[in-house]
Amino acid sequence: MLAAAFEVARREFAVRVALRVPPGGRLALLGPSGAGKTTTVEAIAGLVRLSRGEIRLGERQLSSARSPASDLPAGRRGVGLLRQNPGLFPHLTVAQNIGYARGSDAARVRGVAEQLGLGALLEARPRGLSGGEGQRVSLARALQVKVDVLCLDEPFNSLDAPLGRELLDLVRRELEDTGTTAILVTHRLEEAQAFAQRLAVLHRGEILQLGDPRDVVLRPASRRVAELVGYRGWLSSGPLTLALHPDRVHPVGAGERGEISARVVRVLPQGSRMEWELEAEGRWRGRFFCTSDQSATIGELMWFAAPAAPLFRTADEPSGAPP
Amino acid sequence: MATMEVRLVHVYRSRCAVVVTALVASIAVGCGESSTTVSSSPTVSPSATTPSLANVASAGSLQLLMDKYMGPPFIAQTGDEYQNQSAGSLGLAQEVKAGEITPNVFIPIGSAAMAVVEPTFTTWAVQFASSPLVVAYYPQGPNAPELKKISEGKLPITDLFTLMATPGFKLGRTDPATDPQGQGFVEMVGLAQRYLGISATTASAVLGGTDDSSQIFSETALEPTLQAGELDAASAYLPQAVQLGLPYVTLPNDINFGDPSDASIYEGAAMTLSTGTVVHGSLLDLEASVLSTTANPATPAATAFVEFLLSPAARSILKKEGYTLVPPTLLGTASAAPQSIRDLTSTS
Amino acid sequence: MTNTPASIKLGGTGVRASTGAALVGALIVWVALLGPLVTLLAHVTPASVWKALGQPGALQPLVTSVTASLVALAVILLLGTPLAYLMARGRLPLPRVWEAGVILPLLTPPLVIGLLLIFMVGPATPIGNALSHLNLTASDTFFALVVAEIYEAVPFYVLGAMAAFAAVDPALEQAGALLGDSPWRTWRRVTIPLAAPGLANALAVTWARAMGAFGAVLIIAYHPFGLPMQIWVTLQESGLASALPFALVLLVVALPVPIAAYIWSARARRRI
Numbered sequence: 001m002l003a004a005a006f007e008v009a010r011r012e013f014a015v016r017v018a019l020r021v022p023p024g025g026r027l028a029l030l031g032p033s034g035a036g037k038t039t040t041v042e043a044i045a046g047l048v049r050l051s052r053g054e055i056r057l058g059e060r061q062l063s064s065a066r067s068p069a070s071d072l073p074a075g076r077r078g079v080g081l082l083r084q085n086p087g088l089f090p091h092l093t094v095a096q097n098i099g100y101a102r103g104s105d106a107a108r109v110r111g112v113a114e115q116l117g118l119g120a121l122l123e124a125r126p127r128g129l130s131g132g133e134g135q136r137v138s139l140a141r142a143l144q145v146k147v148d149v150l151c152l153d154e155p156f157n158s159l160d161a162p163l164g165r166e167l168l169d170l171v172r173r174e175l176e177d178t179g180t181t182a183i184l185v186t187h188r189l190e191e192a193q194a195f196a197q198r199l200a201v202l203h204r205g206e207i208l209q210l211g212d213p214r215d216v217v218l219r220p221a222s223r224r225v226a227e228l229v230g231y232r233g234w235l236s237s238g239p240l241t242l243a244l245h246p247d248r249v250h251p252v253g254a255g256e257r258g259e260i261s262a263r264v265v266r267v268l269p270q271g272s273r274m275e276w277e278l279e280a281e282g283r284w285r286g287r288f289f290c291t292s293d294q295s296a297t298i299g300e301l302m303w304f305a306a307p308a309a310p311l312f313r314t315a316d317e318p319s320g321a322p323p
Numbered sequence: 324m325a326t327m328e329v330r331l332v333h334v335y336r337s338r339c340a341v342v343v344t345a346l347v348a349s350i351a352v353g354c355g356e357s358s359t360t361v362s363s364s365p366t367v368s369p370s371a372t373t374p375s376l377a378n379v380a381s382a383g384s385l386q387l388l389m390d391k392y393m394g395p396p397f398i399a400q401t402g403d404e405y406q407n408q409s410a411g412s413l414g415l416a417q418e419v420k421a422g423e424i425t426p427n428v429f430i431p432i433g434s435a436a437m438a439v440v441e442p443t444f445t446t447w448a449v450q451f452a453s454s455p456l457v458v459a460y461y462p463q464g465p466n467a468p469e470l471k472k473i474s475e476g477k478l479p480i481t482d483l484f485t486l487m488a489t490p491g492f493k494l495g496r497t498d499p500a501t502d503p504q505g506q507g508f509v510e511m512v513g514l515a516q517r518y519l520g521i522s523a524t525t526a527s528a529v530l531g532g533t534d535d536s537s538q539i540f541s542e543t544a545l546e547p548t549l550q551a552g553e554l555d556a557a558s559a560y561l562p563q564a565v566q567l568g569l570p571y572v573t574l575p576n577d578i579n580f581g582d583p584s585d586a587s588i589y590e591g592a593a594m595t596l597s598t599g600t601v602v603h604g605s606l607l608d609l610e611a612s613v614l615s616t617t618a619n620p621a622t623p624a625a626t627a628f629v630e631f632l633l634s635p636a637a638r639s640i641l642k643k644e645g646y647t648l649v650p651p652t653l654l655g656t657a658s659a660a661p662q663s664i665r666d667l668t669s670t671s
Numbered sequence: 672m673t674n675t676p677a678s679i680k681l682g683g684t685g686v687r688a689s690t691g692a693a694l695v696g697a698l699i700v701w702v703a704l705l706g707p708l709v710t711l712l713a714h715v716t717p718a719s720v721w722k723a724l725g726q727p728g729a730l731q732p733l734v735t736s737v738t739a740s741l742v743a744l745a746v747i748l749l750l751g752t753p754l755a756y757l758m759a760r761g762r763l764p765l766p767r768v769w770e771a772g773v774i775l776p777l778l779t780p781p782l783v784i785g786l787l788l789i790f791m792v793g794p795a796t797p798i799g800n801a802l803s804h805l806n807l808t809a810s811d812t813f814f815a816l817v818v819a820e821i822y823e824a825v826p827f828y829v830l831g832a833m834a835a836f837a838a839v840d841p842a843l844e845q846a847g848a849l850l851g852d853s854p855w856r857t858w859r860r861v862t863i864p865l866a867a868p869g870l871a872n873a874l875a876v877t878w879a880r881a882m883g884a885f886g887a888v889l890i891i892a893y894h895p896f897g898l899p900m901q902i903w904v905t906l907q908e909s910g911l912a913s914a915l916p917f918a919l920v921l922l923v924v925a926l927p928v929p930i931a932a933y934i935w936s937a938r939a940r941r942r943i
Contacts, residue, residue: 047845075851087846090943091864100860101850125942145850414907421911493794498893501907536894537811544890547786553793553810597728598908 002149002181006053006065008043014051015039015205024179028186028196028213031228036205037185041151044183045081046074057148078148082155086138088126094137095122104144112140116170132163139167143174149181168195189230201225220310223318233288235260235280241314242306246275246289249306258303260284264296375622376404380419380426382412383542384454384563392640397631403624411502411542412436419444419614427625430611433503434654437610447655448612449668451633452646455581456504456511456607457571458483459549459559466492466555474572483572484521487556488528495540495548495557500596502542503607507580508558510592510604514578562645580607583649608649626661633667708922715919723916733924736897739813740881743820747828747877755832760841777826781886784822788891792818811894819887824880828873835869836862865943868936875929882925
């Protein structure tokens, strides 16, 4: 069980985090850039000193603000870290990179390389590799070390989406096989949902909500969380504000009753679907978005339903606190 | 690959990358050219109507004397330009010979250095003073009290050599191969054997025995090392010791290479250099000459400067600074010297 | 992981003219720098070099120079490398003070360094006294020669090594640590191999400087003669013609190390 409750001072704000991940569990840290996600996993990996609190892995104390001299050094904590920049050693071949850690032998190196489709690149140098190949080498290298917790800091961010998904899936399967605990840092909700069993939403160094990924999306605890998990429509009616998610609002079908009356302002293609931008009038007023398979006419007035859309008090702070 | 150091005209210079510095120096120094020939006038007077340059190369120990006491009055009196560089006499002579520097006045110590530039650059020289050797010492050293007593005559001079021969006594001197003072010091110890009855073992011990290299310093380094207290005593010219304010022990005239009347005794001293050459001692005299070649003819200021050195004003300065005055004597081909200078001398 | 960019063609006579001007300027500087060497070669014949070296004891300064420079280089390497690394990683408090300390010997004329060394490590000083207990004297000895060379050359090494270490991405060192390496192991397997080309260049310059050290050497280590002193003394003894062959010997002996270092460094860089 990874138990972390700590604070790390940073330039603009302090990162204050408390989380627990059970053995074999997978947690996703979701948030915008600058929220402190990287700082969190760097602290867990032992690259950053704590200003308050401690991090424990089972019985072992990894870091403590009270006695920083006894902090376990990075690499000796049973925590691995995979980063966005693969950090491959340019003066070593791919095989030497993968086999860098102590205790790895040629057979294991070849095995992991084959598994990740790197068999043909073993004698190449990092300089000639593509982005995807580089990250795969980095992953293979990290997997050579037996760790209790693997942290992934948006490692597949710079790859195109399908490749990133494929690699993340591969990692998840590997982690399931070995029963390794994992923490994934991402700003993409789909990645978080595909990978993790629990989701923590981070904003300006604070965890705003921690729970089941689907739960967090359906029942965001505050307006800020709602923003961060993809709600892009805010309709207010007096003291109440309705949060609308583009995927969870639809034009009423036959026999359905809708509460929102809105006019189409713009229609934009969104992958294989369309996204409508709408201006609500009547009881609920504001702008929102709706994904649909069909196109719509600009200016058309329609009724919409948003089942179970979260309601917030208009006067509350975005973080959910009363003013 | 060697160090390149800026050649400051008024500071002891050290330079190593010979060619480039030499080029720079010749360009800088060769500016004082003039097409007029040597003028002859019976008295020291302002030279020809246009001021010209006296480009002086003098022995290292004469630096202060030239720059502080000779140059300024000369400029004031004649209106000419004056420039001086000082370094080891033999080294300077070699540079003149090789054409690396082109001074028009040369004032070395010792005739050996003057001989290097004869006959190409000049055939005469006027000897006007001498610079006796002394042993300067560090006033706060453990041996200072005894050395003081010797210098005051309270202890015999032979005690100086016994003291210098003691193991652990740190004596410093310059390189005999390149510096007349260094050569003179070694010969002085030889003369001390002959005239003061110093034993051969003592003499050998004074000079450091078989491994004498730790006694040898460059001219630039010797005095600072003594002044820092790193040496107990060092060879020096009397005027040097006076200028630096160092206490010193005077040596008897027959061994100090500074008395013109003992010149024949000095010539009897000899030493073998590391190159194998045997050299004989000679008076540590100050000689001056005007250098002239068809490529770099002498300027009127050059002659005027030598005349100035022989003037009563200059001679009283020399005496005050500790030099032994020698009646100006022409050496070499006397007839080649300008009339104005011949008039100021008595041929030897 | 980037592909080498294809050469970009910049249009316009403006660019071409300025490139041309830059080339001409570069050529002038290069020719000027080689001037002394060409002059030296023009004035020295192989026969004169042979004759100069054939004289008894003429090879000793060569041996002395090389030995002293090797010792100086070893000391500089051992003591200067940790300093350069700590400075490059910003792990020393008051970094500007440390930098100033490294640069100061560079700004001080070697002659002055020599004079100050008398007051610092001369036999009568406290440090000199302590050294004498180890049978070492810093005046007119081989030890003094090494000390003088170190003082003249060490800033070059530290500054060059600093740049070499600073060019190694700290993220790579972190990667090594995360994979379980001790700091020493990371240093050995990641930092040093990646900094090696820059370190080699720094060593090349340092070697050249140590071999050619003269100003401080003249003051505290007149003896034993290294090649620079040999040139100086020969010049005064026997004139320019006799001294120049030794200058050529100095060049010939000192050059191979820097050239080899630069070639190796360039090749190592291409591999990374």
